[in-house]
Amino acid sequence: MAGGGAGDGRSPRIDLVPIIDAMTCVIFFLLLSSTFVEFTKITMPSAVSAVATTVSEKSTPPLSPKMFGLVKDQNIQLILSWEGETPGHLQTIVARHPDNSRSQELQLATQGLAEDFKKKFPQENTLQLGLSAAATYQEMISAMDGARLKFSDLVMVSWNDESLFTSLVKE
Amino acid sequence: MDDFFVKKKKKSLVGLQLAPLIDIFVLIIIFLIKGTVMSGASITPPAELSPAKSKSPEGLEPAGQIYLTRGQIVFPMINEQISTDIFLAEFAKVNASQSSDLLQSLSSKLKKAIADIPENEKKSGILLNFLADAGVDYKTTFELSKFCRQIGFQNILFVAQGEK
Numbered sequence: 001m002a003g004g005g006a007g008d009g010r011s012p013r014i015d016l017v018p019i020i021d022a023m024t025c026v027i028f029f030l031l032l033s034s035t036f037v038e039f040t041k042i043t044m045p046s047a048v049s050a051v052a053t054t055v056s057e058k059s060t061p062p063l064s065p066k067m068f069g070l071v072k073d074q075n076i077q078l079i080l081s082w083e084g085e086t087p088g089h090l091q092t093i094v095a096r097h098p099d100n101s102r103s104q105e106l107q108l109a110t111q112g113l114a115e116d117f118k119k120k121f122p123q124e125n126t127l128q129l130g131l132s133a134a135a136t137y138q139e140m141i142s143a144m145d146g147a148r149l150k151f152s153d154l155v156m157v158s159w160n161d162e163s164l165f166t167s168l169v170k171e
Numbered sequence: 172m173d174d175f176f177v178k179k180k181k182k183s184l185v186g187l188q189l190a191p192l193i194d195i196f197v198l199i200i201i202f203l204i205k206g207t208v209m210s211g212a213s214i215t216p217p218a219e220l221s222p223a224k225s226k227s228p229e230g231l232e233p234a235g236q237i238y239l240t241r242g243q244i245v246f247p248m249i250n251e252q253i254s255t256d257i258f259l260a261e262f263a264k265v266n267a268s269q270s271s272d273l274l275q276s277l278s279s280k281l282k283k284a285i286a287d288i289p290e291n292e293k294k295s296g297i298l299l300n301f302l303a304d305a306g307v308d309y310k311t312t313f314e315l316s317k318f319c320r321q322i323g324f325q326n327i328l329f330v331a332q333g334e335k
Contacts, residue, residue, distance in 0.1 A: 017188065017190070017191050018190040018194070021190065021191050021194035021195070022194065024194070024198070025194060025197065025198065028198065028201070032201075032205065100221075100223075100305040100306045101224070101305075102223070102224035102225070102226075107226070130309075130313075131309040132309065133308060133309055133310035134308055134309070134310075135308065135309040136223075136305060136306050136307065136308060136309070137223050137239075137303040137304065137305055137306070137307045137308075137309070137312050138223040138224070138305035139309075140223075140309055140312060140329070141223040141224075141225050141331045142225075144329065145225055145226060145227050148227065156313060156316060158313055159309055159310045159313055
């Protein structure tokens with residue numbers, strides 16, 4: 001019995017259950033605390049001199065689409081203009097909500113213009129968005145909600161750009 | 172001799188194995204702790220601010236905050252607030268390459284607050300939750316966003332109240 005055996009001649013019995021439990025705990029902790037290190041392999045080019053000729057490709061001017069909401073009395077005139085090889089613009093008018101409530105019409109109008117643009121230029125993912133100085137924060141959020149469904153990146157445009165779009169509408 | 176002693180029958184005790192039970196409970200507790208999403212992001216805007224509504228499904232990110240009511244700009248990060256009209260007048264000076272002591276002081280306090288943000292919270296950039304009253308004009312929104320960008324906030328998240 002002094003040796004820790006069963007005392008009846010049989011081999012000592014090891015209680016496996018707590019050992020397995022403890023091991024599970026240890027493995028679990030190791031998994032949680034491990035940091036996954038990504039080793040980067042860099043292959044250097046061999047030191048050989050060569051003559052390379054560069055062909056300059058015809059660079060296309062960027063589209064830089066801009067959407068602007070011109071506040072005109074009780075309406076907002078939305079204009080989406082772009083540059084590039086074939087510049088152009090789309091526009092629509094939406095009535096404003098006088099009580100600053102969320103405008104589903106404004107969101108749908110923004111989304112509609114964005115959709116029409118994306119049909120022509122599906123690769124473009126950035127839209128510059130701006131409103132007149134008098135437009136409200138709620139209108140900005142509604143316009144963003146519509147545009148975000150089609151463009152992954154939205155960039156704010158200054159209210160100062162209003163004059164550019166006013167002249168565009170007059171044309 | 173053996174027959175003299177009556178062999179005692181071993182009692183078959185129905186014992187509850189505590190060790191594996193505790194181990195499993197420890198595992199469950201660890202799983203629960205690790206699986207809990209600490210949102211940490213909450214906004215308590217001033218009472219006079221009525222937030223804009225949105226149907227966007229995106230959640231709130233834990234970040235610095237700025238509140239824009241119809242008359243005041245509140246910076247909870249530095250416990251400061253400033254009148255909107257004064258801010259616009261001072262920022263117009265800055266845009267015209269003039270100096271503004273008020274904005275300089277605000278800027279240095281906010282930069283210090285940004286510097287105090289732990290590095291692990293800056294992994295996805297220095298974010299700012301921008302919450303404005305639904306009726307605030309775009310000019311003020313734009314100018315204040317521009318000021319925040321100049322201070323060092325890399326991403327400005329325009330916050331609105333969710334609407335079903």
